[in-house]
Amino acid sequence: MTTATKNTVKSVIVLSLISVICVGLLAMANGIFPKPDTSAKLDTKTVALLNEICYSESYDIAYGTYDEFVTSFNDKNGTNYKYINALYRATGDTNHGRLIVEAVGNGYQNGTVTVLVAYNIDKTIMAVELKSYDKAKNNYMGGNLVSSGALDAVFENLKGSSGNVGSGKDLMVGTGATNSLNGVANAINFANKFIESVDESALPPIVVQPLESAPIVRYAKDIELLGGQHE
Amino acid sequence: MFFDKYIVPVLIILAVAALFAFLLAFLGEKLKVEKDPIIDQIRENLCGANCGGCGYAGCDGFAQALYEGKADINKCNPTSVENKQKIAQLLGKVVEIDEPTVAVVHCNGVNSKIKANYVGYKDCKAAASVGGGRACSTACLGYGSCKSVCTQDAISIVNGVSVIDKTKCGSCGSCINECPYALIGRVPKSAKVYVACSNKCKGKEVIAACQNGCIACGLCEKNCPSGAITLKGNLAQIDYAKCNGCMVCVSKCPKKCIKEL
Amino acid sequence: MNNKYTSALTGGLFSNPVFVLVLGTCPTIAKSTNVTNAVGLGFATMFVLVFSNLVISALRNIIPDKVRLPAYIVIIATFVTLVQMFISSYLPALDASIGAFIPLIVVNCIILGRAEAFASKNDVVTSVIDGLSMGLGFVAAITLMGATRQFLAEVLKIEIFAKTAGGFIVFGLLMALFNVLIGIYNEKSKAKQESLEEKEA
Numbered sequence: 001m002t003t004a005t006k007n008t009v010k011s012v013i014v015l016s017l018i019s020v021i022c023v024g025l026l027a028m029a030n031g032i033f034p035k036p037d038t039s040a041k042l043d044t045k046t047v048a049l050l051n052e053i054c055y056s057e058s059y060d061i062a063y064g065t066y067d068e069f070v071t072s073f074n075d076k077n078g079t080n081y082k083y084i085n086a087l088y089r090a091t092g093d094t095n096h097g098r099l100i101v102e103a104v105g106n107g108y109q110n111g112t113v114t115v116l117v118a119y120n121i122d123k124t125i126m127a128v129e130l131k132s133y134d135k136a137k138n139n140y141m142g143g144n145l146v147s148s149g150a151l152d153a154v155f156e157n158l159k160g161s162s163g164n165v166g167s168g169k170d171l172m173v174g175t176g177a178t179n180s181l182n183g184v185a186n187a188i189n190f191a192n193k194f195i196e197s198v199d200e201s202a203l204p205p206i207v208v209q210p211l212e213s214a215p216i217v218r219y220a221k222d223i224e225l226l227g228g229q230h231e
Numbered sequence: 232m233f234f235d236k237y238i239v240p241v242l243i244i245l246a247v248a249a250l251f252a253f254l255l256a257f258l259g260e261k262l263k264v265e266k267d268p269i270i271d272q273i274r275e276n277l278c279g280a281n282c283g284g285c286g287y288a289g290c291d292g293f294a295q296a297l298y299e300g301k302a303d304i305n306k307c308n309p310t311s312v313e314n315k316q317k318i319a320q321l322l323g324k325v326v327e328i329d330e331p332t333v334a335v336v337h338c339n340g341v342n343s344k345i346k347a348n349y350v351g352y353k354d355c356k357a358a359a360s361v362g363g364g365r366a367c368s369t370a371c372l373g374y375g376s377c378k379s380v381c382t383q384d385a386i387s388i389v390n391g392v393s394v395i396d397k398t399k400c401g402s403c404g405s406c407i408n409e410c411p412y413a414l415i416g417r418v419p420k421s422a423k424v425y426v427a428c429s430n431k432c433k434g435k436e437v438i439a440a441c442q443n444g445c446i447a448c449g450l451c452e453k454n455c456p457s458g459a460i461t462l463k464g465n466l467a468q469i470d471y472a473k474c475n476g477c478m479v480c481v482s483k484c485p486k487k488c489i490k491e492l
Numbered sequence: 493m494n495n496k497y498t499s500a501l502t503g504g505l506f507s508n509p510v511f512v513l514v515l516g517t518c519p520t521i522a523k524s525t526n527v528t529n530a531v532g533l534g535f536a537t538m539f540v541l542v543f544s545n546l547v548i549s550a551l552r553n554i555i556p557d558k559v560r561l562p563a564y565i566v567i568i569a570t571f572v573t574l575v576q577m578f579i580s581s582y583l584p585a586l587d588a589s590i591g592a593f594i595p596l597i598v599v600n601c602i603i604l605g606r607a608e609a610f611a612s613k614n615d616v617v618t619s620v621i622d623g624l625s626m627g628l629g630f631v632a633a634i635t636l637m638g639a640t641r642q643f644l645a646e647v648l649k650i651e652i653f654a655k656t657a658g659g660f661i662v663f664g665l666l667m668a669l670f671n672v673l674i675g676i677y678n679e680k681s682k683a684k685q686e687s688l689e690e691k692e693a
Binding site: 007014023025029030033 | 551554555556558559562563566567569570573574577578581
Binding site: 248251252255256259 | 556562
């Protein structure tokens with residue numbers, strides 16, 4: 001074997017070995033590190049927003065991002081920028097059983113917009129609230145829509161509607177940031193689509209819990225973790 | 232699950248790594264530029280200071296030029312005599328090796344009289360371009376332009392005058408090119424003395440300008456046993472072929488401008 | 493012990509990677525908007541630097557010349573990925589602010605530069621010390637930048653310093669100041685050394 005061939009073989013072996021060992025280590029580390037928690041949470045901010053549109057003394061998450069119902073719906077109908085985050089449920093005496101969908105839609109340059117849509121029994125929109133939006137990409141939202149109150153006007157108009165709400169242009173009362181409104185429209189349309197597929201009788205039973213004590217959050221994943229505890 | 236999580240990434244990376252390593256090594260051989268190993272041997276014998284005194288782009292360039300027969304080995308001052316002979320052997324040539332030299336500053340003008348205060352960028356060339364400001368027209372200004380180009384850290388400014396450490400100097404010539412008054416010159420490394428003045432003015436003017444200047448009194452010339460030191464143009468000069476290092480001139484000089492190397 | 497490791501130990505100060513060697517300026521200018529970001533990114537880079545120096549130095553005689561660069565990059569990228577996993581799992585707040593810059597640590601000039609210039613030519617202990625020193629030097633530099641910019645932008649309310657243009661300005665000024673101080677120190681120590689040598693002579 002000439003030196004040249006020996007060098008080639010040595011190069012191949014050494015680089016392959018280094019790469020394999022490194023990748024093996026990384027694959028193991030991937031298993032060890034816990035996944036970052038990107039799931040929908042029933043945090044106080046969300047509860048405050050829920051209170052705006054569908055007041056109740058308490059809420060639970062009927063379906064979260066770990067529930068197969070949501071993930072399969074997202075896989076079939078959603079994209080990277082358009083998906084359902086959670087289905088909340090009012091569990092207090094007021095608005096008992098009302099459903100609120102948290103949906104994410106894509107707006108300008110695929111910056112995401114997250115909305116909460118509360119529904120009446122007949123699946124028409126009860127109220128809409130903006131939860132968050134990508135400040136960098138949809139920067140018109142803050143100035144033109146949110147602080148000017150234009151977005152609130154839009155949401156007022158939507159009350160009682162059902163079915164496709166159109167696009168940003170259709171939603172807008174007057175002129176404004178129609179591109180960012182596309183995100184809102186996309187999210188609401190997707191939420192409407194989702195609520196059509198929800199069968200209320202199939203939902204897990206309500207457990208009324210005040211928010212102060214630790215809420216039993218209904219992730220399918222959590223039910224496993226709690227050792228099959230169903231209450 | 233195990234297969235997906237562990238085996239698949241490893242296999243993918245293994246394939247990519249092996250492919251790239253093979254490409255790099257294989258193409259590296261195919262596209263290699265052939266180089267005669269003698270060039271590396273020549274390069275190893277060179278001093279390696281990369282001073283550029285030979286006029287080539289570093290020692291690598293000089294080695295290449297030597298190999299191609301374009302360069303003269305004597306151009307490289309820092310390399311020792313025996314290494315130069317080894318290089319000559321490698322090249323299969325008979326080369327006469329010059330005696331190694333070092334650079335000296337032909338000025339010892341400590342406290343040379345200031346004619347005008349120089350206010351400006353502290354660089355010898357800059358100062359010289361507006362006249363320098365000293366009474367002596369060849370006074371070392373001491374701003375260190377020579378020091379800044381020396382790659383061997385051999386030059387220091389002592390009492391406002393540039394001094395070269397002969398143990399560090401490789402005689403590359405960078406400082407020689409840099410001094411605006413051409414005060415730096417080469418002397419043989421084996422030399423024992425040198426004239427630390429470059430002023431060719433008459434004695435009276437020299438005395439007014441500097442206390443260490445050569446006034447061309449001739450005492451050195453009269454007392455040198457081998458006739459190595461002579462006066463030319465109001466300045467003492469040493470012929471190193473004749474100098475035997477007795478240092479009588481150093482003791483006889485009234486102005487103390489002949490110095491020990 | 494004294495001479496062998498001293499130069500590596502003080503490398504972070506006298507050859508500060510940011511202000512003297514001018515390496516790794518991209519994260520320094522872009523992400524030094526406040527102290528939290530700066531410290532987070534600094535320590536992430538330092539972690540990668542130390543461990544990649546260690547591994548590369550340990551393997552320096554085994555890696556053939558032709559695949560040197562790919563091997564270094566693979567090793568560095570592995571450590572960066574580990575850091576990224578750690579940050580996204582345990583430090584979500586930091587992830588939100590500097591998450592996009594963690595992968596860029598792979599091509600941070602400091603790490604590859606030290607790997608080529610130092611770790612590939614020196615033994616493991618010296619390389620690790622160099623990594624620690626350079627890493628701490630980087631952390632100090634980027635934190636100084638972050639503190640200055642945060643102070644100027646939030647306390648003195650000069651908004652430009654929160655933007656990148658202000659970052660460049662602060663960077664240039666700090667670099668000038670740092671080099672002046674180092675220059676003064678060098679002259680002082682040289683004068684001291686010369687007077688010591690004169691006394692001995």
